[in-house]
Amino acid sequence: MITAGIDVGSSNTKAIVLEHGSTILGKGLVRTGSNLEGAAGAAFDQALAQAGANREDVDYVASTGFGRSTVSFRHIQMTDLTANGQGARCLFPETRSVLDIGAQSTRAMRIADTGQVKLLRMNDKCAAGAGAFLVRVAKYLELSIAEIGALAVEAQEPQQISSVCAVLAESEIINLVTAGKRIEDILMGAMMSIASRAQALLKRLGVEQQVTLTGGIGANPGMRMALERCMGQPINFDPELGPYAGALGAAVLACSRLQSVRRRGGSSDSLRSPSAAVA
Numbered sequence: 001m002i003t004a005g006i007d008v009g010s011s012n013t014k015a016i017v018l019e020h021g022s023t024i025l026g027k028g029l030v031r032t033g034s035n036l037e038g039a040a041g042a043a044f045d046q047a048l049a050q051a052g053a054n055r056e057d058v059d060y061v062a063s064t065g066f067g068r069s070t071v072s073f074r075h076i077q078m079t080d081l082t083a084n085g086q087g088a089r090c091l092f093p094e095t096r097s098v099l100d101i102g103a104q105s106t107r108a109m110r111i112a113d114t115g116q117v118k119l120l121r122m123n124d125k126c127a128a129g130a131g132a133f134l135v136r137v138a139k140y141l142e143l144s145i146a147e148i149g150a151l152a153v154e155a156q157e158p159q160q161i162s163s164v165c166a167v168l169a170e171s172e173i174i175n176l177v178t179a180g181k182r183i184e185d186i187l188m189g190a191m192m193s194i195a196s197r198a199q200a201l202l203k204r205l206g207v208e209q210q211v212t213l214t215g216g217i218g219a220n221p222g223m224r225m226a227l228e229r230c231m232g233q234p235i236n237f238d239p240e241l242g243p244y245a246g247a248l249g250a251a252v253l254a255c256s257r258l259q260s261v262r263r264r265g266g267s268s269d270s271l272r273s274p275s276a277a278v279a
Helices: 036-051 080-091 131-140 145-152 166-178 183-205 221-231 242-263
Strands: 002-008 012-019 023-031 060-064 076-078 097-101 106-111 117-122 211-214
Touching: 002 036, 002 080, 002 242, 012 036, 012 242, 023 036, 023 242, 060 080, 060 242, 076 080, 076 242, 080 097, 080 106, 080 117, 080 211, 080 242, 097 183, 106 183, 117 183, 131 145, 131 166, 131 183, 145 183, 145 221, 166 183, 183 221, 211 221, 211 242
Parallel strands: 002 060, 060 076, 097 211
Antiparallel strands: 002 012, 012 023, 097 106, 106 117
16 A cells, blocks of 8 residues: 655645555655645655656555645645644654744644644744744855754854844844854854744643654754753654655555545545545
């Protein structure tokens, strides 16, 4: 049984091809851009090429992310909260608290041992609390995302950035550069500002012993360091699969859905319904 999960995010689109609900055969990642369905297809084809498979070999496809409804070849769609909760549980089975930091939003979740989301909090401010803010900071400083992560871990005196508005926070950064502050300290200050907002969201839910980070921002070592400083505890992050947590969760839930369909005597073709959804 082969299933696939397609996570169409605002910045990147990810795909996972899974066998028997547990073995990853392939994965793909492309920039989303303006053609959401095209990005979904490209990420899917990347994952299939890695798996040595064709689209016809896949029994069931689940889409998730903000562009999930644009994936015309899906069998079912689900919210990214549902998919990320399941993906976090797959990567770290003991986790009960999840932080999902994407390009445009930060979400804190408490999940059951099944991966089902029990409680949720989202950032209610602008993009200063999410990954897009770091992209703006990197662009202003003429650095890549990889470079700002490596530089931030060398910070000695992180500079405080207090604005909750991305535009005002960027102005603070300009003032710090003008004042001659070290770039490393400015960058860690920017990451600490995101981390402190994420920690506040999670604190409102009640922090469990194991916290798992999902989303592409987790690949940034400076961001992980900032989160661990704010949380006062280690943060789980899978460097290879963390950015794919939503796609992984969708593929796992697609397998469960297909098993349920087959137990009732149906087939994936007979239940191909692009409008079908799970919470």
